[in-house]
Amino acid sequence: MTLLNKDMTLCISLSARPSNNGTRFHNHLYEALGLNWIYKAFAPTDLGQAIAGVRGLGIRGCAVSMPYKEDVIALVDRMDPSASAIDSVNTIVNDDGVLTAHNTDYSAIAQLIEREHLDPASSVLLRGSGGMAKATAAAFRDAGLSRVTIVARNEESGRALADLYGFDWSAEVGDATADVLVNVTPIGMAGGAEEHALAFPEETIARASVVFDVVALPAETPLIAAARTAGKTLITGAEVATLQALEQFVLYTGIRPSAEQVRDAEEFMRAGNA
Numbered sequence: 001m002t003l004l005n006k007d008m009t010l011c012i013s014l015s016a017r018p019s020n021n022g023t024r025f026h027n028h029l030y031e032a033l034g035l036n037w038i039y040k041a042f043a044p045t046d047l048g049q050a051i052a053g054v055r056g057l058g059i060r061g062c063a064v065s066m067p068y069k070e071d072v073i074a075l076v077d078r079m080d081p082s083a084s085a086i087d088s089v090n091t092i093v094n095d096d097g098v099l100t101a102h103n104t105d106y107s108a109i110a111q112l113i114e115r116e117h118l119d120p121a122s123s124v125l126l127r128g129s130g131g132m133a134k135a136t137a138a139a140f141r142d143a144g145l146s147r148v149t150i151v152a153r154n155e156e157s158g159r160a161l162a163d164l165y166g167f168d169w170s171a172e173v174g175d176a177t178a179d180v181l182v183n184v185t186p187i188g189m190a191g192g193a194e195e196h197a198l199a200f201p202e203e204t205i206a207r208a209s210v211v212f213d214v215v216a217l218p219a220e221t222p223l224i225a226a227a228r229t230a231g232k233t234l235i236t237g238a239e240v241a242t243l244q245a246l247e248q249f250v251l252y253t254g255i256r257p258s259a260e261q262v263r264d265a266e267e268f269m270r271a272g273n274a
């Protein structure tokens with residue numbers, strides 16, 4: 001194990017409810033590749049001061065999680081097309097004090113949608129309207145799925161997201177059904193006020209074919225557990241976490257680990273949540 005030293009390169013994550021996922025994934029790869037780097041998760045008390053710290057302390061990379069994916073836009077210097085196209089940021093790279101924002105959520109979700117070969121004619125209920133929902137909605141739109149309904153209690157943000165991609169909007173799930181269900185809210189997230197709640201009613205789950213929960217902690221959310229019991233095709237937040245973290249790692253270090261190294265890091269990451 002590499003000992004802490006003054007020459008270490010630091011990467012961090014900023015989240016309202018930090019987990020050990022990124023910490024374990026990145027640090028495992030640093031050690032496997034012999035890099036003098038370290039990764040630490042933070043819950044900032046002041047986002048502006050935190051980003052100023054990234055710049056002023058020479059922190060190489062900064063992952064951005066809920067609820068800061070949109071708020072950081074005003075605090076960076078440049079927007080990579082991956083972030084500017086959807087006005088949502090999950091990664092900041094610091095090049096000698098110049099902060100460039102990226103979004104690796106989009107590419108991760110796009111890969112998972114492609115893996116499942118979803119029929120473009122499939123109907124989709126996408127619950128959520130925040131920064132992660134923007135990346136998710138864009139990935140579905142770009143995969144050719146147009147029969148999407150954004151479900152969001154916040155009418156302003158829900159309608160705005162729906163209008164952006166030509167989708168429908170609804171305030172509640174109600175008795176609606178769809179081929180694909182997607183949760184992009186904190187419902188089911190460990191430590192949250194609704195960690196034991198289902199993002200969709202059991203009747204809606206029963207009539208779906210594919211269930212996708214972007215929540216990564218726990219890996220087996222109430223929605224994923226219910227959908228697994230019902231025999232549905234699953235896309236999990238843990239899968240998203242691995243793919244987006246890998247692309248962050250490449251942006252920070254310039255190194256793409258082998259498939260075996262990524263599998264080992266993923267296993268190490270998931271073991272921390274056991």
